[in-house]
Amino acid sequence: MDKTGDVLSHICAVMNSLSPSEKAIATYVLDHPSDVATMTVRELAAGTGTSPASVSRFARTLDYRTYSDMRLALGISISRASGEEKATGGKVTLDDVEGSIKYVLSHKVKELSQTASLIDSDDFSTVVNLLHNANLVLIAGVGNSISMGVNAAFKLSQVGVRAFCPSTTDAMVSAATSLKENDILLVISTSGYSKRLVNIFDSAEDSNTPIIMITDNPDTPLAKRATYIIRAISRDQAITGTEVAFSHSSINFVIELLFLFLTSCWDDPVEFNRIISKNLLGDRQYS
Template identity: 25%
Template sequence: MAIQNNLLLKIRDVKESLTPVEKLIAEYILANPGEIPHLSIKSLALFSRTSDASVLRFCKTMGYNGYRSFIVSLSAALGSHDEEQPAHYSDIQPGDELDVIISNVARNNAKSIDDTLSIIDHTEVAKAVKALRETHRIVFFGIGASGLVCRDGEQKFSRINKMCHAYTDGHSQLTAATLLERGDVAVFVSNSGDTEEILDALDISLKNGATTIALTRFGKSELAQRSDIVLTFSSQEITMRSGAMGSRIAMLTVIDILFAGVASAEYTSIKKYLLKTHNILSAKHRRG
């Protein structure tokens, strides 16, 4: 099982949002991960063509007080990597044999889930489950592939008698956000965390006092910085995987975790709703 808070995955996911100097350090670390634990701060600065101060700033950006604690965490990540030897993401090439496509897509999706489990913050998950348990009204906001994830969340939480709706276009999102009140929970699903329509709805939701939960890729983004609770996932979208395959699977996994967390904690009171919905759907299928 992958260790929690895998530093290498975090560096990879946050790289594009770093300053140009920090990005040089990140790229050197990712290209030479096994060497880094043996380097002094001066050596890493030299090899990455930066400075001691830049390396320290990079460590702080990654959430560490200093270089030593950064190296300890990186060593742990490398130990996990060596032990598990995880498969790399595989791009889909024109003309690939179907057997290759089947294998690569399945492996990429599985790796997205494993990587997400490595970096997701369990404390933030617990906060999200608590907020979802205490509210009776949940609103999901997402566009495109993220909107599909919102629909999945709507379907799941509606089954346990939560007042729940998903809004997947900009105009309806503004209307829904305007009607939110204190005690409501607004879940914002966005791969980039910088989608304009999502940020507009977030701004209104915050002003209305709703509890805001961000589900977004690990890294710096306005959505992550401004939301009350932040749930991050990890997935590497590569050239031909234009359908946001990995990120969608990772986000759906987080939605499943939230639903299971709420349903497990409240099973005594919600099992009647699960049974009712199961029975009515089963009856309809038999008639069909």
Template identity: 35%
Template sequence: MKLEVDGMSEARNATSVICSAYDSFFEAEKKIADFLIEHKAEAAGMTVGELAKASQTSDATVSRFCRRCGFKGFQDLKMALTRELLEEEHQEQEVTNEIDRHDLAQSLKNILANKIAELTETVRMMDTDNLETILQKLEHARLVQLAAVGNTLPVALDGAFKFSQLGITAVAETIWEAQTAHAFNLGSEDVVLIISNSGTSNRLQILAEGAKENGATVILITNNPESPLAQMADYRIITATREKLFTEEFWFSRVAATAVMEMLYLLLMAGMPDAVSHVRRHEKAISADKQVEKRKE
């Protein structure tokens, strides 16, 4: 199954596509991915056969890899690589994928450039019709449950707080058993918004299945459009990740997911007539605590 790209594969950043889908590749395809990440400029000028030889795979594997990434073929992938290289050439500062404690200034530039690329690609992949439907589901829901485990749990907690400020009844739990109990009590007027970078969590799959059995709408924020959770969800927002450029073993970035939550919050605020008054009421309620803290300082 190829990546879901809403008919816009030609406009996507090749590195972001590869990083987002890396865990779903077969071992031979990972060899191609590794080569493309490390030798992007060289690969942009290769033929299918040359890339196959360089990555120690086959022509057929290269062709399959391109399709699994959502590109029509190798030429489309090369065009994406070339476009990406041209964009990087126009950056004001030269950046790499290196992080070096002995060169903090350059390392910070490298991190910033890649995080900007993550956010830019995340927005680029958004389908506005799909996004508007998600916004309507959220603002008209009887209850919105935000669910996550591990690294993305803080995003769910932040989202529940933000939605509640707007006047949307929203909940999030830190304990998985409590999350599941909530999900199993949802109904057809409710929404569960799941945040999962990998989209492969067994616990969140159980939660999503329970919510769907009760008729609730399942919305997913994820890096991986091929994941089991992505297949289960009614609506998806696909985020970009470039964490693999920095770390070989551990992917921990939640920058894109946090940004998506912030976008949902701002867009909901702009479209809900009473949202601003709800936020003001909440801010007034907690202002006394803030004043106490200032006096202590």
């Protein structure tokens, strides 16, 4: 982990995997980051109804050696906060619509910037080439990630990749049983947690199919089974103060990057333009 990176984003990413006491500390840090940046271990433990040992363990969960290291990184994160975020007191409110919009926008800009900064160039190039040369790309997700999977399948198909995303998780499980070694499994999951994806991973591993996962949490058991991971940062919990994940801005950003880089894989510009014209402009023939 980047020790001077955004502590709040990391907390959001691991929130679902925390113990109850750690979750209480995490929620307090998200709600009172400026206060925590000046609090001792004992003060934070008292403020959260936990223990100093729990606070220290929470810091180590975030990959910091000590609580002091985490507090220093939190202070750096706060110092980088935009003026717009401070304007509304860190919340969305109808009492200040303009300020709230700027507050949300500041978080979204950070999401995309952090997502871009975490992309490994070599791994990303390998992922693009795997998708370009795949016989078939099966896209899987659960809940509202399915809509992003359908979007990804559409975009990949536009650049000549044979991709599809079944409309239900059960259909994905069934389709995964037919995966081959020269296919690709592309999984979209912000949290990285879903029991319903386990069988899909099992089938991909049985057929030696490479697994590409787009997620905000690379430390989950499922994510650790992926061949390649692309981080897509989510700050939803920092915006709403709840555990509800509602946005796919960074996931959509990753999908669009894949689309754009896949356009560069075509050696024959004439053939590429033919495919693009067929997929993107075909409807205009009937306008």
